[in-house]
Amino acid sequence: MPALPDLVCSECAAIYPVASLAWRCSCGGLLDVVDFVLTMDATALPGRSPSLWRYTEVLPIAVDLTVSLGEGFSPLVPSRAFPHVQLKLDFLLPTLSFKDRGAVVLATLAKRLGVTRAMVDSSGNAGTAMAAYFSRAGIDCTVYVPESTSPGKLAQMRTHGATVELVPGSRADTSAAALLAAGQDGVLYASHVYHPYFLHGVKTYGYEIWEQRARSLPETVVVPVGNGTMVLGCYLAFSELVAAGLAERMPRIVAVQASACSPLEQAMAQGLEAPVAVQNGATIAEGIAITAPPRGKQLLRAVRATGGTIISVTDEQIAAAHRELADEGLFVEPTSAVSFAAVRAAVDRTYVSDSPTWAVAASLLTAQFVVVPLCGAGLKSLTR
Known part of the structure; x- marks a missing residue:
């Protein structure tokens, strides 16, 4: 069995064996x-199963068929409203969100390492994905979530057998509670933010776009961003495809936040290298309400490296996009509608005209070929 790649600190370059269960450097x-x-042997792809594991050569761990649920290779369909847009339906993955991509990699890793207990913090979708895949791997899982988490997501976690710890306050309070509990001997902190194996699962989203578009990349990919795993996963995929000579150029990444909680958009607009924490404003896009994303510096660097930018949309725009997607037959949670809302604003020119980030984004969102992910199913956000 191939050796598992180690982990390296992004600040001091210290190396940690992945079997150490390290999730953050001592620095x-x-x-x-x-x-x-x-x-990656691109010529072998046509004969492989339609799951994210078809890209096995670029993943840090091999498939374990006792853990996999056949996740990945979600449909890429044209939008009825926008002829230049294709919608990638990741809300059709096994636990109804894109987080399955990273969760299956972490659960596979945990099983191979002989881990018996795992913990994670989440605003909802990562928790449901981890609960499902760790249950399938036979590993006990505890999920820390804000007490305001959607009932549907809580029901999913509990049905999969996870222990759910409800934390009063904001998403930031949940992260703080989880960090206090992290580091227990023999317990994997399976954080979708801190554990980098998760990002390598998510990057398969970018590989699928390339393959489904006849081995070409679009001009623009529009992604919701809170903690930023989708942004960083896309950046990894596109960088690797270009480096391997399988694509000529990187798509521009346009990341979208809710205006009520937009530290990355504000940092981009001000030309900062790292975001400054903001006060958590109430937003219907609960999945991206992150006031201080830990990988904020990496996110800003990644988006800038593609020539993209970060923008925000209002809850009113998100709600309207949510309804418009439903008219197209696509029932997603509000967080999944933010990217569609951004495209609608660009097409209708209803964005903030004096915003420096929107000045860049407007042309990118109306380019000839644009891909928008729909990351989570609408049933997850029902309150009754």
């Missing part, structure tokens, strides 16, 4: 996966 830096050999 406080975030961990990434060390460079490993990427030699």
